[in-house]
Structure formats: C-alpha cells, structure tokens
Amino acid sequence: MPARVATLVNDLPEVYQPIFGHPEFDARAQRDSRDRLAPIEAVAGALSLALGRKLRILDAGCAQGFFSLSLAAQGHEVTGIDVEPRNVALCRRLAAEQSLPARFEQAALDESWLARFDDGAFDLAIACSVLHHLCHSLGAPRTTRIARRLVQRAHVLVAELARRDEPLYWAASLPERPDALLEDIAFVRELGRFPTHLSGLERPLVLASDRYAYAGGTMRAIARTFRSSHEFERGVHLGTRRYFLTEDHWLVKTVRFEGPHAQASRRECESEAAFLEAASLRLDFLPRPMHSESTPEWFVCERPAVPGVRLSTLLARGIAFDAGRVLGEVLAELTALEADGWFHRDLRSWNVIVAEDGHAHLIDFGQVSRDERSDVMGMLSAVDAFWSLAYEVLHATPNPKPLPLPRFDPDEFPEPWRSALARSREQGTGTSFAGIASALAASRASAPVTAAAARRVRAEAAGEYAEFSRRILELVP
Numbered sequence: 001m002p003a004r005v006a007t008l009v010n011d012l013p014e015v016y017q018p019i020f021g022h023p024e025f026d027a028r029a030q031r032d033s034r035d036r037l038a039p040i041e042a043v044a045g046a047l048s049l050a051l052g053r054k055l056r057i058l059d060a061g062c063a064q065g066f067f068s069l070s071l072a073a074q075g076h077e078v079t080g081i082d083v084e085p086r087n088v089a090l091c092r093r094l095a096a097e098q099s100l101p102a103r104f105e106q107a108a109l110d111e112s113w114l115a116r117f118d119d120g121a122f123d124l125a126i127a128c129s130v131l132h133h134l135c136h137s138l139g140a141p142r143t144t145r146i147a148r149r150l151v152q153r154a155h156v157l158v159a160e161l162a163r164r165d166e167p168l169y170w171a172a173s174l175p176e177r178p179d180a181l182l183e184d185i186a187f188v189r190e191l192g193r194f195p196t197h198l199s200g201l202e203r204p205l206v207l208a209s210d211r212y213a214y215a216g217g218t219m220r221a222i223a224r225t226f227r228s229s230h231e232f233e234r235g236v237h238l239g240t241r242r243y244f245l246t247e248d249h250w251l252v253k254t255v256r257f258e259g260p261h262a263q264a265s266r267r268e269c270e271s272e273a274a275f276l277e278a279a280s281l282r283l284d285f286l287p288r289p290m291h292s293e294s295t296p297e298w299f300v301c302e303r304p305a306v307p308g309v310r311l312s313t314l315l316a317r318g319i320a321f322d323a324g325r326v327l328g329e330v331l332a333e334l335t336a337l338e339a340d341g342w343f344h345r346d347l348r349s350w351n352v353i354v355a356e357d358g359h360a361h362l363i364d365f366g367q368v369s370r371d372e373r374s375d376v377m378g379m380l381s382a383v384d385a386f387w388s389l390a391y392e393v394l395h396a397t398p399n400p401k402p403l404p405l406p407r408f409d410p411d412e413f414p415e416p417w418r419s420a421l422a423r424s425r426e427q428g429t430g431t432s433f434a435g436i437a438s439a440l441a442a443s444r445a446s447a448p449v450t451a452a453a454a455r456r457v458r459a460e461a462a463g464e465y466a467e468f469s470r471r472i473l474e475l476v477p
Contacts, residue, residue: 061130065091125154132162216291408461
C-alpha cells in the first residue's frame, strides 16, 4: 500500500466514502456508497448507450471521489469538485495511482463556477447530498436556480436530496418536498431511497433532465412534454403527473404520490401496470411492452406511443371524423376486454385515441377491473357509461366533466345505435358490451325498431333516471 494514500486518508476530516481501490479502509467509511453507485452506474450506462460514446461527467461535492473514480474506471471522463482541499488531494492521488481519466479541483458549486462552462459541457452531473448545504447557506430560491443551471450545463442530473424532517441543523432551510428544488426541470423521478449515517431516515436519489426521460433502464430523448394529459383535465391531479413523448415514439409518464389523491393515484398506476402485464399478450390491441417502476413516493412507466389524436381533442376542436367507425371500434375493444374478464370503468373521450387512418383505440387502463363493473364515478354501470360516450361521439358534443350522464332514450341516437340501445335493453342483453355488440349487429342487418319499442325502453328507464338524479342530489351539500 502506498504510504502516501494512507497519509492522505488519515488527514481527512472524515472518511465519508469507501476509498476507491483500497478496501483496507472500508471499515472506516461512514457510508458504504455502493448502494447509490448501482443506480448511478445504470443511468450512466443508459445515457452512454443513447449517445453512442463515453460520457463527460461532473461530480459536484465529490468527497473522497468514490463515484468519480468508479465511473472513470469505466472509461468516462470525470471532473470532480469539492470545497475540502484534503478531499481533492486524495482524489488526485488515487486518480494518478490508477491512471484514471479524472481531474479534481477545489471549488464550490455556484453560479460563478458553472459560468465557466457552456451548456452541454457535461453529459451527466452527480450531486449527492450537496444541495441541502447550498439551501442552508444560500437559500432555497438561489439553490433552485443553481440546480436549473446545472441541468443546462449537464443534460442529466442525479442528485441525492436531504429531507426537511431529518433532525439536523440545516433541515429548516429545506422545502417541504425534497424534489421541489428541481420543480422547474421537465423530467424528474426518484431512482430509490438510501440510508445515511446521520439519522434513520432514507434520502431520495432523484434524476432530473430537460432533454431525456429515463424509464425501463433506457434513456430516451424528449420530443414533447405535457403537464396535463388532456384539455379537460383542469388540474385535477394537482401537478403530480407529467407526460413525455420521446423522439423514438415512446410515451413516458411520471406520477408523484402526493396530496389528497395520493393513494388513489397509486392504486390506479399499479392497477394499470398489473393489467397490461397480465392481458397484453392475449389482447393484441393493448400497448406492449410496458415497463413500470415505483418507489414509496413515485411511479414511472413507459410504453410505445399510440399515434393519433385524442377523441376529446377532435370533439373540442370540431374536427370531423367517422363517428360510427370510432364508436364501433371502441365497442369491439370493450367487448374483447369483457370476454377476457375485464371491465373498463373509465370510458371518457380523452381515453380514446383516433389514428390518422380513422382507427380508434382505448389508451388508458388505470381503471380496468375484474371485479368492479361500475363506472369509476360510481353513478352508472360501465356499460351504461358507454352510452354516455356514444352520445358525445354521435352528436359531436364533448362532455368536459368526469361524470358521465345517463342516456337511456333510444330516440337520442341515430340509427343503427338507436335500435341497438332499444334491442339490447328489451332483450335483457344491455348489461354487457357483448350484448350491445350483438344488438348493434342485428340492427345493422334488419329494420329499425318501432317507435313503440323506443317508447317502452324510454319509459322503463324512467326509474334509472330518477335514481341517478337522487344520487346526484345526495352529493350536493
């Protein structure tokens, strides 16, 4: 063992990380750091694959250089900075000892240091347990600006973020939500949570980028970013969801489990992932493959994008389309789901996409269930909610609200849908999508139902209208 390394290690204010290439010091390290190195290496590998070359990496607050030198050993070109001169001296010695492509300098992460570099000077920046010190000394607003500039200089940032509930002197300087410091950056997701030596609380390791979305172990260049899923969302998710269309035509979604809808969001995300994994190989209209990952606070998933325009957009903008074809193809997919034992409980115009060739597909499966046959709002059955969607489509009249309205009067619909509604309800088959599809086929092949039959169905539905109205009134304070 070179005596010089031992001298430098003994001179450190603390042995915070393992000493790269010197396992004899492992027992003195306050944090193992290998747990965090694994996701950092995965991110670096994915980004390197996307770029087709080794990376230029900045390790801000590099400490004893464990991350810097581990990545340099994989051939990446690394710059490490730290305010502690003894850390920098050790890092330089270790890099020279093993002839690694890493350089180190004593510097603070601030605006003046970042101003030395052009945008994109680095591919990846690492800032593990650094930003909370900036918050304490500079304040959260300025730290947010530094983080924004850091993401401009390095297109992907991996940051470990301290928490406000840690029992330490700087905690009061932090925002309530750790990743609030990265709020202005387009793509943000958790990679995991890791223990520290300072308390029993785990800190989140977060990836942030304006250029790339990272899911399923793949780094994809972002083509477009959406902070709402459709034009009628109206902030219902309180800014906890973001959607990304990538240049290679994948759709990536991130969800932060926060606020009054946190548990419902978690159930929806986990339900969709489980459903697509279970059913996509049997039902060829479902998107596949789909990759999903979750932590206690975050969910991220990716799947091939379905090309086209949301039905809600066509309706809202008055764009012409073949309403009968769209509705028929939606019914066909609902019938196939039903035959496989599933019921779609969220039939809304924003959950249907229409391709350029006119074909229509369901695109949201977070409310698909084997057990529940009611609409997600609980006021109608899923099958009855179909007729609410049918009314919107056939009359080109969008319903911007999440509550579907009952439509049991056949005379509200053009043929052959008028006769399909009347026949399915008179024959007792209107409680299933298969029954509606059968009645539709019969209505296309035969004469329309009589006016008397339509009146009978309308009269028989009077009680259902009354029950719907009564339940609505119960919701009014």
